[in-house]
Amino acid sequence: MSYSAQNIRNVCLLGHAGNGKTSLAESMLYLTGGALRLGSVPDGNTVCDYDPEEIKRQISISLAVAPVEYNGCKINILDTPGGFDFAGEALEALQASDAAIIVCSAKSGMSVGAEKAWKYCERRNLPRLLYISKTDEDNSDYNAAFATLRERFGKNIAPLVAPIWDADKKVIGIIDVLQKRAFEVGPKGERVEIDVPEDKKSVLDELYEALKESVAETSEEFMDKYFGGEDFTYAEMVKGLRQGVKDLSLFPVVCGSALSGLGTRMLLDTVVELLPNPLEGQPLIGENENGEADEFVCAPGALPAAVVFKTVSDQYGKYSYVKVLSGSIKPDMAMVNSRTGLTEKLGRLYAMKGKKAEEVKELQCGDIGAIAKMDKLKTGDTLCEPRKVVKIEPIPFLEPCYSVAILPKVRGQEDKVAQGLARMNEEDPSFYVVNNAETHQMVIYATGDIQVDVLVSKLKSRFNVDTELAIPRVPYREKIRKPVEKQGRHKKQTGGSGQFGDVWIRFEPNPDEDELVFAEEVFGGSVPKNFFPAVEKGLREAVLHGPLAGYPMVNLKATLYDGSYHPVDSSEIAFKTAAQLAYKAAMPEGSPVLLEPIGELKVTVPDSYMGDIMGDLNKRRGRIMGMDPTGDGDQVISAEVPMAEMMSYAIDLRSMTQSRGSFTFHFVRYEDAPPAVQDKAVEAAKALAAEE
Secondary structure (H helix, E strand, O other): OOOOHHHEEEEEEEEOOOOOHHHHHHHHHHHOOOOOOOOOOOOOOOOOOOOHHHHHHOOOOOOEEEEEEEOOEEEEEEEOOOOHHHHHHHHHHHHHOOEEEEEEEOOOEOOHHHHHHHHHHHHHOOOEEEEEEOOOOOOOOHHHHHHHHHHHHHHHEEEOEEEEEOOOOOEEEEEEOOOOEEEEEOOOOOEEEEOOOHHHHHHHHHHHHHHHHHHHOOOHHHHHHHHOOOOOOHHHHHHHHHHHHHOOOOEEEEEOOOOOOOOHHHHHHHHHHHOOOOOOOOOEEEEOOOOOEEEEOOEOOOOOEEEEEEEEEEOOEEEEEEEEEEOOEOOOOEEEEOOOOOEEEOOOEEEEEOOEEEEEOOEOOOOEEEEEOOOOOOOOOEEEOOOOOOEEOOOOOOOOOEEEEEEEOOOOOHHHHHHHHHHHHHHOOOOEEEEEOOOOEEEEEEOOHHHHHHHHHHHHHHHOOOEEEEOOOOOOEEEOOOOEEEEEEEEEOOOOOOEEEEEEEEEEEOOOOOOOEEEEOOOOOOOOHHHHHHHHHHHHHHOOOOOOOOOOEOOEEEEEEEEEOOOOOEOHHHHHHHHHHHHHHHHHHOOOEEEEEEEEEEEEEEHHHHHHHHHHHHHOOOEEEEEEEOOOOEEEEEEEEEHHHOOOHHHHHHHHHOOOOEEEEEEEEEEEOOHHHHHHHHHHHHHHHHHO
16 A cells, blocks of 8 residues: 555664564564564564574664554554664664654663663654563563663653553553553453453553643643643543654653563554654755755655665665655656766665565655665665755764774685675675775774674675684884984896995984985985985885884984995996895884874763773773763763774773763874883784794
């Protein structure tokens, strides 16, 4: 069926890993007839977790779309991974969503993943509701879970449910506070209405009164009616709650169990009745043709436009997942890619359900679908009608801070590794790869070790190349600390024309310049001018390898001040060689020292972890430069830390802060390395040279 924008809901499932997001999507599909059976994550047969890696690991790795048709509405469920290494997938889902369901477990309440999800929604001003999952499992405690939400968000929490317990404190049913009805799950998983238990009637009245108070605060009219002692109709209650959700002054709470289906239908009712449709959603920020920032509001009658929020590239082809922002799009339509400025003809259109693609003739405003075989499209691109070109703000992927070198187990397969990573980077722009010419390593910059482990597994399964990981080498530098003057003399006679070059060069520290500075002070033509470039060339090649560990030399000035030549045997190659001999003789006597790269670190952590973080930075030879509160209970610690001490920091910070901390790290300058660090680096360089 084709749905108008008013009857579409685009909702992403967010929350901590293992809280039951994929199972909840499965429950919604099964209940509405979108799936013939209730899939299970342990059995590996869910709609949303279809990738072999997801089935093997029993975790979500990629964003998946699952459309649910319910009560005349199409609910596009965007199931996201809860693992922090795959946060990029959640950010992609947020680009296409008009609301979020934050899934919290009845066993843990407001977990770290839920906290992060909440912050993502806050940044986008995204309406949201909270779903407490696994209420009927052993060791679950709905009251404790709800208490953590109430403690965190206070009166903004609007509970729409009251659980019903049996004698063993196990949830066996729920009360719909809004409709004042009670339900339990029947023997075949169906919803069965029951009488509200006597001991729950007072709880129901209390919760309903709290909802009425929340509704009263959404408008002057409702406020007057509330204080006049009048009751609200069901329609007025829904209208008030819907307004509160849209204004971000109310966050409904529902609960249930995905496995039994308890609460799933109530969740669907809540999504349809209280969450905004695409026309009411938060506008995306875009850039118009004049380069000015502009809000982009969904409009069915406007010129067609769509944003690409996800790319999937597999053996069956490439799908570009899009949300239609205005108008409607059809196959073969000519649209401009605002990133490249090129006009492209759209391929076939599909409605996606997990990995299943169903071809459609049109995608309406506000809907989500996929375009096939658009090779030049990338995640984040905006497709527009040529008459109105707009560019939607790119997805704010987190800066990848975990780096690891990758190399094939079989030499000669470097290109295969690079091509495989490039293909996977189309699907997941949250990591990138750098070929470091200096250290001769291919380095992956990712969010964490699990993401890298998945990439390695996919290289093996999809591209048939075995790889291994290594710690990235630190790009040290070398310099001298005192001036040295040395002669370089190259003389060779082997019959016929010989080779002769003779130079005197003064080498001295030059802290103002990183690059080699070459000068000449030759008097009387002792070295002809036409050989000066050869001397400079020889030195520029030589400074690529320092005397201590073979790292490039910096802060060096070389002045050619004397020498001699032979009218027949002197040549450019001879003077180039002579210059290199002078360099090799001079450097060990110039009091050489190793320089290590220093980076600027900015760590964002909750106040409670400050002591641990500061102590750890001191162990890493870091210098604390300052601290700034963010205003929401976090602190940003600024420090300067040697790069060599940061290789495992992404993993260590996660461990120290229960994954609540984040950081950025950028190179700023080189500094003299302490003797112990220098000795260790020199030994490592010699060992590496011996291996090669």
